[in-house]
Amino acid sequence: MEQIDLHVHSNASDGTYTPTEVILAAKQAGLSAIALTDHDTVAGIQEAKEAAKIQNIELIVGSEFSCHYQNTEIHILGFFLDETNEELLTNFRILVENRKKRNLSMIEKFNLKGIPITLEMLYAGNPDTVITRAHFARALLELGIVSSKDQAFQKYLNSNCPFYVPRPKLDPKEIISVIKKAGGMAFLAHPMLYHLGYQQVSSMLDSLIEYGLEGVEVYHSSNHALESSYLKSMALSKNLLISGGSDFHGSNKPDIAIGKGRGNLFVPYEVLENIKQARFKS
Numbered sequence: 001m002e003q004i005d006l007h008v009h010s011n012a013s014d015g016t017y018t019p020t021e022v023i024l025a026a027k028q029a030g031l032s033a034i035a036l037t038d039h040d041t042v043a044g045i046q047e048a049k050e051a052a053k054i055q056n057i058e059l060i061v062g063s064e065f066s067c068h069y070q071n072t073e074i075h076i077l078g079f080f081l082d083e084t085n086e087e088l089l090t091n092f093r094i095l096v097e098n099r100k101k102r103n104l105s106m107i108e109k110f111n112l113k114g115i116p117i118t119l120e121m122l123y124a125g126n127p128d129t130v131i132t133r134a135h136f137a138r139a140l141l142e143l144g145i146v147s148s149k150d151q152a153f154q155k156y157l158n159s160n161c162p163f164y165v166p167r168p169k170l171d172p173k174e175i176i177s178v179i180k181k182a183g184g185m186a187f188l189a190h191p192m193l194y195h196l197g198y199q200q201v202s203s204m205l206d207s208l209i210e211y212g213l214e215g216v217e218v219y220h221s222s223n224h225a226l227e228s229s230y231l232k233s234m235a236l237s238k239n240l241l242i243s244g245g246s247d248f249h250g251s252n253k254p255d256i257a258i259g260k261g262r263g264n265l266f267v268p269y270e271v272l273e274n275i276k277q278a279r280f281k282s
Helices: 019-028 045-055 086-112 119-123 133-142 149-157 172-181 198-211 225-237 269-281
Strands: 003-008 031-036 058-069 072-079 185-188 215-220 241-245
Touching: 003 019, 003 058, 003 072, 003 215, 003 241, 003 269, 019 031, 019 045, 031 269, 045 058, 058 086, 058 172, 058 198, 072 172, 086 119, 086 172, 119 133, 133 149, 172 185, 172 198, 185 198, 185 241, 185 269, 198 225, 215 225, 225 241, 241 269
Parallel strands: 003 031, 031 058, 185 215, 215 241
Antiparallel strands: 058 072, 072 185
16 A cells, blocks of 8 residues: 655755655655645755656645644644745745744843854754754754753753743634645644643634634654544544644654654555545535
């Protein structure tokens, strides 16, 4: 049975593989299709397209958007985006500018405490990357401040830490609208990572459906089988489409392999077929 991965990151955001290396890893893993879903950017898509053509991998143009539902940060995956859509690109420019302001504020906090993080250190020779907290974690590790990236988040980068700076709260209605105007389809990413109860997830989905949400990421590296089963039932009961992916980030999440997650992930091609069929019907 053909296998796919609809949640993959490259070094265009907070992954460590180039888009070409992502495609090569997908080929080596025996995948027939992937979605490149970098945070707030489609900068890696053209390179990925060229590599995918050579490797005969089906590439879905995607991105992962951050927004807030009530007081919880959630992520929305956009699939089948038109990467040339001007409204989408304008939105990305705004999101990246917001990230830059946040990054500078966090750098200032670290510097005031004698931790010499610089913007150049975060970019690490790749000025086009979208900087996230994963880049700060890597810098802290390189400076010897922490012994692991997990420790960096626990002590310095999570929302309850003194160096954390929140980003502007964006409305999921606005994000879903941008995705749809760019010809895309909107899916809620990894619901179980928000630490909400099933009833809260169900209520959130009902709200997002009103804004145009079309699906939910049922299969994810963080889920155990029972969670995925429950999410699948919830999605089907609401006439939502199902997606799945590893959330691969290369060495930034070394325990997650492309296509395999933490070892037990399997997303069949049928999942993508169903999404494409619904897309063509709409």
